[in-house]
Amino acid sequence: SDGAGVVEAVGSEVTLWKKGDRVLPIFAQKWFDGAPNMDNLRSTLGGPNDGCLAHYGKFSEEGLVATPSHLTDKEAATLGCAGLTAYNAVVNFGGIEPGSDVLCLGTGGVSLFALQFAKMMGARVIITSSSDEKLARAKTLGADETINYATKTNWERDVRKHTKMAGADLIIEVGGAGTMQKSMMSVKPYGTIALIGVLAGGESSLSLYPILMQGVKVQGVIVGNRSDFTRMNRAIEQNKMKPVVDKVFGWKEVPEALEYLQTGKHFGKVVVNWE
Template sequence: MTNAIRIKLPASLDSLTPATVEPRAPRRNEVLVRVRASSLNYHDYAVVIGALKPAEGRIPMSDGAGDVVAVGDEVTLFKVGDKVLSTFYPTWLDGEPELNGFASVPGDGIDGYAREFATVAETALTKMPANYGYDEAATLSCAGVTAWRALVVNGGLKAGDTVLVQGTGGVSIFALQLAKLAGATVIATSSSDEKLERLRKLGADHLINYKSVPEWGAAAAKFCDRGGVDHVVEIGGAGTMPQSIRAIRAGGHIALIGVLAGREGVIPTSELMRKQGRMIGLTVGSRRHQLDLIRAIEVNGLRPVIDSSFPLLALGDAFRHQASGQHFGKICVAVSDAA
């Protein structure tokens, strides 16, 4: 029997309950993974507070990194001892997105990685990047792949582009890092001058405090020779979308990723049309996207920015830290180290 965390209904941070789970032996094409680390995403937070209506007893957390400790018959991708990383959509391997919502997502539609052992299909995993620790790898499945798909896959990011990122969460920092590695200029926004200075040290070229500069979209556009930015990594949603539209150049690209500033609101669609901008909604990516990101990491040496790590049995405290907005980068969970 092993340590795990389950959600008791009604879901809340106080309903996260320690539990014991019997590891299941892998069947054909499955592997048993000892989970070493996970990391927090906004999606996980929405699950554990009940916004996404989890099932009774659901084990949360979409991200998981660990070791293969057993393999079932006909497994060809991994062997015992391999260091592996979960995928956000275990059944979306390549090609066009699936339209099954979060039904197959660990920690939401199925049990996730807030447990010491997980038995999953071999295709629900990739290898970890070489020379990565478990906590570093656990930051990639959701936040890293989202930033990669937003800028590289959908945006066609290239040297000389200008990228606008919002805030200091995992996706935004990964986007900043990927943009700089590609030779792009980065404009970063935050409500904290202290955090803006940390973004500068990560390579941000221009900084905007959106509290002191409410019209930050127009301010961002003034930094650009082409009348606006090439890409916006939009994590706010309806509340920030008007400024993002103002920020883009003619033909610019907005990657709509989050809803932190509202799910609904007034959007200046006529301005988007006038600029002939592209707005592409996305949720994470496929196994192929994760494989491509990992290959790039192994070439360029990108390292995730990790704010802090909590033991599994303090998962509620980890989410409270996330909700406080004080973090900078990813918050991790040491799963197997829980007592």
């Protein structure tokens, strides 16, 4: 659903781009600003539209944004889906301010982007992983507290301890049904759970009482629009932020890249380079 490239040719009526421009395609090709509608959400790359695992692609001029100038194409290719999802979760939906507590579940692409954006906004970040090595790497990115959920299975208690029993202001929830109950026990009253992924399951029986009795907001995040993408890129460029790229595979190594992604060993994003 995301990628990066260089403009090879433009149509006769195109005014936004010229040959040689470095660009990124937007996730939903018809979603330019504001809230989406069903037509917008049917224009997404990687389904139903063709995705970006290709040498060439054809886009409308408004279906692209400019690549941040300090990033390589490999780095910038990570922004369109995971980066923008995290940006919207933290900046537009999170309601956080300097000193807020943000909990990021795991060390995949979205969670690490959320860590970087939250630190950019002056928040405190707690992050979880089943790997102490990954948690140590998260510390170098600015994580304030780390929790190994493999050894601390009741990690919601540790979140409470790290927030003086208040709970997190924002939770980046990528686990889905498998972790939602613990997230509801980790969030503060009137806090936000940004529901982004369902890595631990999409269906489950959950008690809704914590949401009701504590005024918790559960916000689904479906990437973002073109205007959000442009604003995010300005923030990234201004702060010289660098996406975390775990590993780069060659064009003939796509099966290996997918297998590696499935192992869950990655820290950040996995990139396929067509050259």
